Structure formats: structure tokens, C-alpha cells
Amino acid sequence: MTSELLDRALVEEATKKSGLIWVQGAPAPGGDPEGTPTRALWHVWHEGAVCVVGDGPGEQPLPGLTDGGDAVVTVRSKDKGGRIVSWPATVTELAPGSPEWEGAVAELKGKRLNARDGEQMPERWRRECRVLRLEPRGTTVPLPQGSLAAPPAPTPATTRRPVPAALPRLLLRKRR
Known part of the structure; x- marks a missing residue:
């Protein structure tokens, strides 16, 4: 019982203080047994669980996180960036307009x-996004080993554009 309470306190404190968490959803039925790729997500700690918003235009993707599903959350240190704790979670999708949804959205x-x-954001989230609650379940799990580095997920976003024709002249011209 004491170790369970200590685990719970570690999970809560570390997650509250971290700006990002890494979340891996459970594998889809008949899918890759390793599950979905681990994603960095911004979040808030609200009423004993992590709350995240996403899957809408301009918001973070939440792949592999399904209502009633499982996930593994890894929390990093805000100061050093290293992993502190990993814990299993149960995923619950909050119904738009419910008291739980309203409380989570106010924090988010x-x-x-x-x-x-700005102020229209909660209404957009109600129409276009999902708000999920990831509630800690059981005790902590061993931290992942290795770097876990992976190539970025495919996206239509880009920052590569042709160099403007005048740029080399502007950079190389002598200052007067």
C-alpha cells in the first residue's frame, strides 16, 4: 500500500510540473503489437488525471488514444528533460458539454x-476536437530504455521553400 501511494504521489507531482508528456496508445486489434508511435503532448493535470485536447484542425494529433483504451504515459523532468516516471493509463473521452468536459476545458x-x-476556442473544441482524460491505473512501469529517437511523423506542413532570387545579392553585397 505504501509503495502504491508513493507511486501515485510521484506520478501526480512529476506530471503536474512537466509541460510535455509522451503518450503511447494501445495497439489496434490486429495491428502492430508495439502499439502506436509515442507522441509528445501538451496537457494539464486536472482532478487526478491528465487532460489533453486534439484531433482537430490546428490541434495536436491523438493517434491510438480511444475511449476505454489503454495508454502508457512517460513524464520528463521540466529542468533536465530526462525521463522521470512511466505509468499506465485508462483513456476516457469526455462528452462535450458535460461538467467534466467543462472543467477540463477551462484548465486546458x-x-x-x-x-x-482566443475566447472562441472552447466552442471550436466542442465542434471539432476531442478532449481526453488519461487516468493513472495501477503502479508505475519501468522506464523505456535507449534513446527512443524516431523520424518525425509524416505531415503536409513544411518550412522548405526556394530561396528568393534576391537573397544572395542582399547577403553578399558590401555594406556602405
Whole structure:
């Protein structure tokens, strides 16, 4: 019982203080037994669980996270960036407009950076996104070994564009 309480306290404190968590959803039926790729997600700790919003335009993807499914959450140190703790979670999708959804969205709204629609954001989330609750289950699991480095997920986003024709002249011209 004591180790379970210590695990719970470690999970809560580490997750509250971390700005990012890494989440791996459970494998799909008949899919890869390793599960879905691990994703870095921004989150809030609210009422004993992690809350995340995503799967809508301009929001983070939540692949492999299904209502009633399982996930493994790995928490990093905010100071050093190293892994602190990993824990199993049960995923619950909050129904838009429910009291749980409203409470989670109020917390998430305060933490959302660079929102394009400000005060209209909760309404957009209600229409276009999913709000998930990842509740800790059981005791912690061993931390993953190795670097876990992986190529970035495919995306239509790009930062590569042709160099403007005038740029070399501007960079190489002598200052007067």
C-alpha cells in the first residue's frame, strides 16, 4: 500500500510540473503489437488525471488514444528533460458539454499557447476536437530504455521553400 501511494504521489507531482508528456496508445486489434508511435503532448493535470485536447484542425494529433483504451504515459523532468516516471493509463473521452468536459476545458484553455481564436476556442473544441482524460491505473512501469529517437511523423506542413532570387545579392553585397 505504501509503495502504491508513493507511486501515485510521484506520478501526480512529476506530471503536474512537466509541460510535455509522451503518450503511447494501445495497439489496434490486429495491428502492430508495439502499439502506436509515442507522441509528445501538451496537457494539464486536472482532478487526478491528465487532460489533453486534439484531433482537430490546428490541434495536436491523438493517434491510438480511444475511449476505454489503454495508454502508457512517460513524464520528463521540466529542468533536465530526462525521463522521470512511466505509468499506465485508462483513456476516457469526455462528452462535450458535460461538467467534466467543462472543467477540463477551462484548465486546458488557460494553458493553450498561440490559440488562433482566443475566447472562441472552447466552442471550436466542442465542434471539432476531442478532449481526453488519461487516468493513472495501477503502479508505475519501468522506464523505456535507449534513446527512443524516431523520424518525425509524416505531415503536409513544411518550412522548405526556394530561396528568393534576391537573397544572395542582399547577403553578399558590401555594406556602405
